[in-house]
Amino acid sequence: MALNYIWVAFFVIGFTVAVIKVIATGDGSIMSDMMNGMFDSAKTGFTISIGLTGMMALWLGIMRVGEKGGVISAFSKAVSPFFRILFRGVPKKHPASGSVMMNFSANMLGLDNAATPLGLKAMEELQELNESDTTASDAQIMFLVLNTAGVTLIPTSVIAITQTLAIEQNVANFNAADIFLPTLIVTFISFIAGMIAVAAYQKINLLKLPVLLFVGGFGAIIATLYFFLSKLPPEEMGNVIGAIGAGIIMLLVVMFILAGAVKKVNVYDHFVEGAKEGFKVAVRIIPYLVAMLVAISVFRTSGCMGYLVDGIGALVAMVGLPTDWVADLPIGLMKPLSGSGARGVMVDVMKAHGVDSFQGKLAAIMQGSTETTFYVLAVYFGSVNIKNSKYALLCGLFADLVSVIVAIIVAYAFFGHLL
16 A cells, blocks of 8 residues: 555656646746656566566576475575574475575675566465465565665676776776675665564564574675675676676576486476466566556656755755765665666766765665665565555665665765765
């Protein structure tokens, strides 16, 4: 229901602001811009969904092979102590546990193309346990919020973009990887915030050994990766990161196929059956994705995002706080709505202030540590026809808010000397 109100608000507020602008300036071009943006967003939603078809067919096919080969069951057993606490209602050794864990792993490595199909598969398996056809279960809400607030160990794309801009701006001795540790810290705290928010709603006691061990394990992974990768030059670091991601993907594919072959199942036939499901899911999410992208386009094109940022900047200045970070605020506001939109804003900030400025560093951290909450909610819940998301959106946005606030604090701690 909350998503319904927000969707309506995007249209009503955006259109109202546009009408006021037309009356005040006599320029009606904003209406044309809004209409064109709306149509372009609808086309984009369709294109994204169709573009996901091949990737979803591949990964859902591989997942089916993994199920028949027993690999998913092994994943489920490994994470079951932790998942029994967070994902109530999911039986012990259920394949959903393995699918959720694989989705988290793909997100941690920045493997977006792999993470989405795995997440859709996990949501589908959780829906099989849901007593309602249209209302999200506790387990589905926990999964979605942790997905949107998920830990990103390696912000590959952000590092690549900043390094490219540094070359364009002729910045000498630039290290694009210096946002690596700050981003890890921010995204980890965001993950914990999302988990605590949902646990508070669901009255889950997180002070249990499996949860503490799991969180501690994440912390250990972060520390190990930092000490290993932070010593490398940016170019070499990018190559190592790419090799790690590609190696893990290929290892999973081969492991799944070999496990099926060892169990003497028909690997090829099971892959094809799973791939067919990938096509069906891609078609199912089109209306949900189009609906969200169109509403976001109307709100953004009307100029409401700019007004919101200017208003916050004025309030911050009024109370005497530093305003250096306000230029980056559109990234934090845009990211829950549109990943590509936030990426564009990040590039604009880096071009305006310099890739090696405080604003440029903060832009990279924000982009690498926040998630497209509305996109994830629309696609994941839409794939299983969930209409009542309950408090999922609120908890997801809370994690996003924590991420933005912590990103600002961490940026001042690491790069305050650039001011």
